[in-house]
Amino acid sequence: MFNKIKTARLYVFVSMVVIGYYVYSLLNGIALWESSTVTRNTENNTGRVRGVHTFYHK
Amino acid sequence: MATINLEAFPIPEDVTCPKCNNIITLYDPEGSEYCVCLSCNSFIRFKAHDKPIIQKSAPAINQQPVLKLGSIGLINGYDFRVIGYIEKKEEDSHYAWREYILYNYAKGYANFAEYDGHWTFVAGKEFYPALVNLKDRSWKFLDYEGHEYNLFNKYTAVTTALLGEFDWDILFETAKTSEFVSPPNIIYKEQDKPGTSTADFYLGQYIEPAEIAEAFKTDINLFPERIGIGANQPSKYAKRWFSVYEITPLLIILVAVLGFAASFIKPESRVMDSDFLIVSDSTKVNEFKPFITHSFELNDRSSAVDFSIRSDIDNNWLEATVVLVNEKDNQSWEVTESIEYYHGYEGGESWTEGSREANILLSSIPNGKYHLNIYPASGDINDKYIHINVTVNPVVWRNVLITILLLCLYPLFAWYRMREYEKRRWMNSDFSPFYAG
Numbered sequence: 001m002f003n004k005i006k007t008a009r010l011y012v013f014v015s016m017v018v019i020g021y022y023v024y025s026l027l028n029g030i031a032l033w034e035s036s037t038v039t040r041n042t043e044n045n046t047g048r049v050r051g052v053h054t055f056y057h058k
Numbered sequence: 059m060a061t062i063n064l065e066a067f068p069i070p071e072d073v074t075c076p077k078c079n080n081i082i083t084l085y086d087p088e089g090s091e092y093c094v095c096l097s098c099n100s101f102i103r104f105k106a107h108d109k110p111i112i113q114k115s116a117p118a119i120n121q122q123p124v125l126k127l128g129s130i131g132l133i134n135g136y137d138f139r140v141i142g143y144i145e146k147k148e149e150d151s152h153y154a155w156r157e158y159i160l161y162n163y164a165k166g167y168a169n170f171a172e173y174d175g176h177w178t179f180v181a182g183k184e185f186y187p188a189l190v191n192l193k194d195r196s197w198k199f200l201d202y203e204g205h206e207y208n209l210f211n212k213y214t215a216v217t218t219a220l221l222g223e224f225d226w227d228i229l230f231e232t233a234k235t236s237e238f239v240s241p242p243n244i245i246y247k248e249q250d251k252p253g254t255s256t257a258d259f260y261l262g263q264y265i266e267p268a269e270i271a272e273a274f275k276t277d278i279n280l281f282p283e284r285i286g287i288g289a290n291q292p293s294k295y296a297k298r299w300f301s302v303y304e305i306t307p308l309l310i311i312l313v314a315v316l317g318f319a320a321s322f323i324k325p326e327s328r329v330m331d332s333d334f335l336i337v338s339d340s341t342k343v344n345e346f347k348p349f350i351t352h353s354f355e356l357n358d359r360s361s362a363v364d365f366s367i368r369s370d371i372d373n374n375w376l377e378a379t380v381v382l383v384n385e386k387d388n389q390s391w392e393v394t395e396s397i398e399y400y401h402g403y404e405g406g407e408s409w410t411e412g413s414r415e416a417n418i419l420l421s422s423i424p425n426g427k428y429h430l431n432i433y434p435a436s437g438d439i440n441d442k443y444i445h446i447n448v449t450v451n452p453v454v455w456r457n458v459l460i461t462i463l464l465l466c467l468y469p470l471f472a473w474y475r476m477r478e479y480e481k482r483r484w485m486n487s488d489f490s491p492f493y494a495g
Contacts, residue, residue, distance in 0.1 A: 015305075030362070032456065
């Protein structure tokens, strides 16, 4: 197995980086790919077409 | 028969060509029965202490051998002396190759076969005893020591020119040969050799010219240039592919294990599971009065939050703009999701379309106290309930799938490169698994 890893060492290194970010995303609730039903920050979402209602938040 | 079971090379002896009186050096004088005069190209038969007889005139060689007759080199742990050089071709085609007869004092003969600059070290059962038990699995496959060998070529080999000494009448030999490959190895199956009714098997191993040049102290620049891909040339692409083929499943298992572990470290929890009565806003078309949900806490430094909206709409639609509001700093996240559900009976069949539920996932939400502002709208203006679920730290399956997909990209590329290489290798074969007919 050591020889196999040595042969594919670049692949193993990149895979470890990918898996590392996967773990980071798991622990921080990050979606690696966003879509219409999965999104990260919608604060500047301009798609809203409804009227504006104002609430008071403490 | 080659002289074997000795502890050193026999002392060379000189014989005189009966035609031109040239001195011919024999490196295995007891074992060799035929030789070629370097001066007049006579193919001479002799036996120890008998008078040499000229059999016929051997054709002149087309290429100068790169290994000198009489030179000694260490290959695969055996000392070999080059005692013969043969040029061969397929009987019915132009494919030609060269063979160097190697003699070892303990085991006997082996040879180097060179075709288009690709070299193979070939030896029989004296060097590879397992060849004795080799049987054909079918006409296209052989199994040898746990490896499958595929038929690559079938031909009848004829000798076109030769130098050196031999223990058999090679000039008149026409062996029917089948080649089975499993790079870097190749098995030669020879049939219909004079005096034999069964097949003989020989194992060949691809060998780099540099290794031969170093072993026989020869200038590497004299070796013919390598052309194309050899039948048994090892593939670096195959090596890479078989490496990642074994590593990738382990990485995928690691991804699953880490995902499983993370679900323990940050367990999924439901912070809202409530029905809300929405009341129509008579001043606006299709709109309902907005409302605020109760508060909930997100305790982790950063979390994914999944919203599920469900309503018992019937042949209608409902849209809700959901604003997640941080009660400390008013930072907000806003998403709008629609649900539509229609059904009917048409042409004797029931049908449904859409769903009464929709999901939205907000990722990377910082910790804090939050509530939702909901702005509903619907085609059905009657008051109704909507059910809202909020789940913190849900399993984000797309992360698992994307990670696995990323891990599989290079293996797919490696497989493609390996396959293209093998395709080019098998272009030289009539039995290619890649091309039918």
